[in-house]
Amino acid sequence: MRIRGAVLQESGRQGPWEQTRPLAVTDLDLDGPGPGELRVQLEAAGVCHSDLSVVDGNRPRPVPMLLGHEACGRVAEVGPDVTDVAVGQRVVLYFVPRCDECDACRAGGRMLCTPGWAANGEGTLLSGARRLRWDDRDVHHHCGVSGFATDAVVSRHSVVPVDDDIPPEVGALLGCAVLTGGGAVKNAARIQPGEDVTVVGVGGVGMAAVLVAIACGAGRVTVIDPLPAKRARGLELGAAQALSPDEAADAGHRCGLVVEATGNPKAFEQAVQVTAPGGRTVSVGLAHPAASSSISPLALVSETRSIIGSFLGSGLPATDIPEYADLWRAGKLPVDQLVSSTIDLDAINHAMDELAAGRAMRQVIRF
Ligand SMILES: [Zn+2]
Ligand SMILES: [Zn+2]
Structure with missing residues (x-):
């Protein structure tokens, strides 16, 4: 079928990207779902810093690639062997498939699925297939999702049903934002309960960590960010204190639980510095592969x-996402507050400029 999507043609091109x-x-071609796959008609997709990192070259990936890894939609078609999800079901997509069979998957959630991670690196679905073509060129999938499009074919192991x-x-x-930031906490x-939390870097993921910390009964929450607007937003969303780096x-700030959500090696060092003796630093930021930090x-x-590294929320999306949905339903996790604007797919290059400039927390594409 023909779909409409945002295809990255080249990584590392200079901005401003709107120009x-x-x-x-x-428009490009999408094959139907193969065995164990389904087609999702997308309703919304968030523009995340990890998409930007592929655009600006900080996260090298094969191109052309249809970006977008944070998305939600309804199942429109199921392939052979998919028996537990029906057409019409609303699903949340997540960004590293879980085969549920490899040694890493059997470890219970702390580790990333080995074939899922390899497929992401190759830009394929979990099956190894590419279902996208643009002018007869194969187009790579992003994180098994490729959510910046009207429709996506994905593995059953890339979706979680929601009500x-x-x-x-x-x-x-x-x-993505809540799974990653929330899973860190x-x-x-x-x-x-009652434990103080400091979050270094409050973009979408960092701010989700703030919200989940509060939902989990955190004590005093502090946000650290160089941008005044983000610090102000942190206070609005329940932080008790907002500091520039x-x-x-200067204040000698210390906290027993610190989450770093920037991908910046200097911010990682500061996150370790502000962690109190006996405390833990959780890093979810994705730094450039060549970046390094210095710690004592x-x-x-x-x-x-x-010091703990965390990816995909250090848990199982199939259980974590419904838990977060329940917290949202109970009014304890105001995820809607993370949405700074809703945009059209055509505005995607401008959206990358906005994100890079720190002017947007979460821009969400509606289809
Ligand atoms: Zn993301
Ligand atoms: Zn696996």
Whole structure:
């Protein structure tokens, strides 16, 4: 079938991208679902920093690639062997498929699926297939999702069913921002009720960590961000304190549970610095493959600290996403507050400029 989608033609092109247009919004061909796959008619897709990192070259990926990895829609067609999801079901897509059979999947959620991770690197679905073509060229899938399009064919192992009352833009954010930021607090750090939390970098993922920390009964929440508008938004969403990186350093800020959500090696170092002795630093930011940070091994040992890396929420999307949906339904997790604007697919290059400039928390494409 013909779909409309945003295809990245070249990674690392200079901005402003609204002018240089690395993403072509175009008609292209989508094959039907193969065994174990389904087609989702997309309703909403969030523009995440990990999409931007592919555009600006910080996260090298094969091109052409149809971007977008945070999305929600309704099942429109099921392939052979899909028996537990029906046409019409609303689903949240998530960005590393889980085969449920490899050793990593059997470890219960802490590890990423080995074939799922390999497929993401190759730009294919979990099956190894590419279902997208543009002018007879194969187009790569992004994270098994490729959600910046009217329709997507994905593995059954890339979706979690949700109830109809979950609005599409909320559903989309559950699949990356909330899964990632929330999982850092809930699964990787195993937050205790009343525990203070500091979040370094409050874009969509960092702010989701703030919301989930509060939903989990956190004590005092502090946000650290260089941008005044993001600090102000953090206070509006329930943080007790908002500091610039310099203010945090000057004040000697310390906290027992620190989440870093920037991908910036300097911010990672600061996250470790502001972690109190005995505390844990959870990093979810995706740094450039060549980036490195400097930390004190002596402080790590003598202050009995933990540094924890977390991806895909350090848990199982199939159980975490319904939990977050329940919290939203109960009014405890205002995911809607993370949406800074809703946009058309045609505005995707402009949206990347807005995200890079720090002017947008979560822009959501509605289809
Ligand atoms: Zn993301
Ligand atoms: Zn697996």
